[in-house]
Amino acid sequence: MKKLIRVTTIPLSLDKLLGEQLRFMNGHFDLTAVAAEEEELKRVARKYGVKYFHVEMTRQITPIKDLRAVWKMYRFLRKESPEIIHTHTPKAGLVGMLAGFLAGVPVRAHTVAGLPLLETSGAKRKVLNFVEWFTYRCATHVYPNSFGLKQIILNEKFCNPTKLKVIGKGSSNGIDTEFFNxxxxxxxxxxxxxxxxxxxxxxxxxxxxxxxxxxxxxxxxxxxxxxxxxxxxxxxxxxxxxxxxxxxxxxxxxxxxxxxxxxxxxxxxxxxxxxxxxxxxxxxxxxxxxxxxxxxxxxxxxxxxxxxxxxxxxxxxxxxxxxxxxxxxxxxxxxxxxxxxxxxxxxxxxxxxxxxxxxxxxxxxxxxxxxxxYRREIVWNALLEEYGKLLSQNR
CATH class of the missing domain: 3.40.50.2000 (Glycogen Phosphorylase B;)
Incomplete structure (x- = not known):
């Protein structure tokens, strides 16, 4: 079974942003969830029945800690040799896409679910702009989760348009419409x-x-x-x-x-x-x-x-x-x-x-x-179909 690595900065994002999508994808891939906060990561991995690997990441700008995270992620990816690494959240994107690029992972996908930098200015904005551009540069595919976000990325010239695609009609995960009834x-x-x-x-x-x-x-x-x-x-x-x-x-x-x-x-x-x-x-x-x-x-x-x-x-x-x-x-x-x-x-x-x-x-x-x-099944199947296309292109 082909290997899929899903990465977020903290386990709460794995749980709340992806949730049962992890279990669904684990039925089609050998999936490993990666995040910081090891004990909480263990809990989330058990909840959805997936494997996990702990990489400590921060949500702030911390160059030394970030380099350590890239090194640990790189060694893990070299050992596992996955076909796909898919990241969510800004820091996980930076760490995962750079490590994936260095490790030669063939499909490096990053989902963009918002751009906090839009409400910043000055030197901090320049730093965040560079980080965003660099993350997309290391990725093979970038998935904004809305069409408006895609246009913002194009306007800011963060990414080559050929890398950009919105899955379905948007959303990273859809929702459980039976639960929210x-x-x-x-x-x-x-x-x-x-x-x-x-x-x-x-x-x-x-x-x-x-x-x-x-x-x-x-x-x-x-x-x-x-x-x-x-x-x-x-x-x-x-x-x-x-x-x-x-x-x-x-x-x-x-x-x-x-x-x-x-x-x-x-x-x-x-x-x-x-x-x-x-x-x-x-x-x-x-x-x-x-x-x-x-x-x-x-x-x-x-x-x-x-x-x-x-x-x-x-x-x-x-x-x-x-x-x-x-x-x-x-x-x-x-x-x-x-x-x-x-x-x-x-x-x-x-x-x-x-x-x-x-x-x-x-x-x-x-x-x-x-x-x-936006039923979650619609979004999940659209992403699964996209994975299939990406893998066929890399044979």
Whole structure:
């Protein structure tokens, strides 16, 4: 059986970004998962029934540690002689593609699921640009997980166009549309969670799921929500909405280290009883099930799983006009699209979805779009077919 090496910087990415895809591919290849954090890597490998190899990698710019990681990866690849190495996440891409190039691995594939460098500038931006260009240079094939991301890569001249391809209609893994199904959340469970969170049945709930950081648009979201609650010039009586019953539910960890929220936003989240935070939750389905609209005002994405998950749970979405988001959401069909970093336009969209006719139309189209194009089986089989093509070209 041909050997396939899948690499991410940390095991959490193997688990959350790829998950059952590892088990699926292991049925067609002799698969080894590679990441840092050895004990956690062991757990993830056991979970999906695959082999593993530990290479310590960091998520920061650490030249000495990175060279050690390349050397260890190179020795492993020379020993194993795999037909394919496939990397995800920036540092794993740099280490894996360079080591794969030096070891002579015939197929060196790198998936791009976002470009953090887009929100940087100055010397750091130049360094990150070079790292991205160098990673793609060492790869034989580069797979942006959205068409918008592909265009950004072309615009930045990071890669020869002949190396670039989007698998299927986008996404690195698709989603389990059977798991993300509203019917699995009972009414009793929904009511219980509402009571725990202090949300009544008459409340209208906007939900955000993800890291609570600046790049996710949380500053703009909190500002728009507060202005919405304080509106005096907009009447919702015809739609049966009472502004005092509007809530914002933030599901995800607060990360103030690398990309902090403004002090004003933090203060508002802490003091505003109508903004409810839960921290990280492993299963977000119950939170989607009690909500009315997803708001996802991110500045940059690859192909956001949250938007796929919400759609599969029959939830309309307000998203920003960025790659990935504007490929999943069709404005006016299964959600609304607004400019990034614009709280005024975000506020207008949040007001707009109070219209029950519009909201019901968006809701009725949400799951259909996801099931038709982004079921995980569709994405997995498209990638498996791509592997087959790559191997046949290298015979």
């Amino acid at each position: 509203r019917s699995h959340i009972s009414e009793d469970a929904r009511v219980t969670l509402r009571n725990e969170l202090g949300i009544s049945e008459k409340d209208f709930v906007f939900i955000f799921v993800g890291r609570l950081v600046k790049d996710k648009g949380i500053n703009e979201l909190v500002k728009a929500f507060c202005e919405l609650r304080n509106s005096r010039d907009f009447t919702f009586s015809n739609n049966g909405i009472d502004l005092s019953n509007v809530k914002l539910l933030l599901v995800g960890p607060l990360e103030q280290e690398l990309d902090p929220l403004s002090p004003e936003t933090i203060a508002e989240i802490e003091k505003n009883f109508n903004i409810i935070t839960t921290g990280y939750r492993d299963d977000v389905r119950p939170y989607f099930a009690l909500s009315d609209v997803l708001v996802f005002p991110s500045y940059r994405e690859g192909f956001p799983n949250v938007v796929l998950q919400a759609g599969s749970m029959e939830l309309p979405a307000i998203v920003t006009d960025i790659n990935g988001c504007n490929e999943i959401i069709k404005d006016g069909e299964n959600g609304l699209i607004v400019p990034a970093k614009n709280s005024d336009q975000l506020l207008k969209a949040m007001r707009k979805v109070f219209d029950p006719e519009l909201r019901n139309r968006l809701k009725s189209n949400s799951r259909t779009e996801i099931v038709s194009n």
